[in-house]
Ligand SMILES: CC(=O)CC(=O)SCCNC(=O)CCNC(=O)[C@H](O)C(C)(C)COP(=O)(O)OP(=O)(O)OC[C@H]1O[C@@H](n2cnc3c(N)ncnc32)[C@H](O)[C@@H]1OP(=O)(O)O
């Protein structure tokens with residue numbers, strides 16, 4: 001199975017990063033979002049990262065232009081008819097993902113793989129929204145995509161071996177490291193990471209310490225590159241809440257209950273870095 005053309009759905013922090021690394025690796029990329037302004041923001045972020053690489057001497061200006069030339073921004077999902085693989089990175093919501101996959105199933109060529117960058121949602125359930133469950137797979141990149149080496153690859157119940165092999169091969173072409181895991185809520189990454197973040201939020205909620213103190217403990221005490229609350233703001237508090245809800249519902253175990261403070265912040269629109277306010281404040 002040869003992959004040359006890719007569509008990335010969603011031009012947010014993950015989608016734009018995935019589009020960037022795919023274009024850098026030589027794939028032609030269609031980047032799709034609901035509105036042109038979202039695509040413009042994604043493209044601006046990609047351009048900024050590539051310009052930085054030129055300034056640092058890691059890339060020539062010509063190479064940067066070639067990479068940008070491989071990117072087509074489109075609000076038209078019908079462009080999926082041109083591609084060999086779609087990587088979906090829209091919001092972490094099952095209904096939205098199912099709708100996107102059902103639409104893609106009717107548009108993308110019969111040979112095309114439909115991959116999702118979901119953080120936690122069952123691949124098998126997303127696959128069931130299509131008539132090609134054997135071609136649906138989880139391809140979970142880490143944030144920030146251009147920097148982080150891991151891609152967690154998740155097979156749905158019916159994912160074909162050749163589809164897994166094609167994704168493993170593509171991951172290596174992106175200079176990333178594939179790790180195979182089974183389809184359970186949160187997979188491995190967020191089954192382990194997100195309860196820690198949720199517990200850090202409970203620690204604020206119960207007044208044990210300030211966000212600054214909690215982050216300092218985990219950074220200096222455990223050598224984490226970012227404290228858990230800085231990381232939560234970086235991931236997006238909406239995404240953190242969706243993941244905790246998926247774990248809570250998926251396992252039916254109260255140990256995964258989302259902290260009420262996390263809910264409150266999301267309800268207030270405090271989603272972290274992307275909205276300028278979460279546990280900390282940011283310039284937008
Ligand atoms: C929720 C999920 O489903 C799964 C997830 O993704 S969970 C989140 C997983 N990610 C993490 O845990 C990230 C933890 N944090 C880190 O590893 C680091 O803080 C970090 C890599 C983000 C930044 O590293 P740092 O050393 O603190 O900062 P900084 O010196 O500014 O950046 C290091 C390099 O990364 C690059 N970088 C940082 N943020 C970037 C971004 N958003 N996009 C592109 N490049 C970025 C910088 O340009 C810099 O590159 P150069 O040295 O080549 O110029």
Ligand SMILES: NC(=O)C1=CN([C@@H]2O[C@H](COP(=O)(O)OP(=O)(O)OC[C@H]3O[C@@H](n4cnc5c(N)ncnc54)[C@H](O)[C@@H]3O)[C@@H](O)[C@H]2O)C=CC1
Pocket residue numbers: 009010011012013014015032033034035038089090091092093096100117118119120140141142143234235236239274
């Ligand atoms: N934020 C993180 O650290 C990580 C997030 N993920 C997952 O990646 C996905 C995207 O997350 P982020 O990029 O952080 O979110 P984001 O909020 O930055 O971006 C989401 C983008 O998807 C677009 N979108 C929504 N519905 C759409 C549709 N129907 N068609 C096309 N575009 C649509 C939005 O307009 C927005 O631009 C989620 O499933 C998330 O769980 C995976 C790994 C890490």
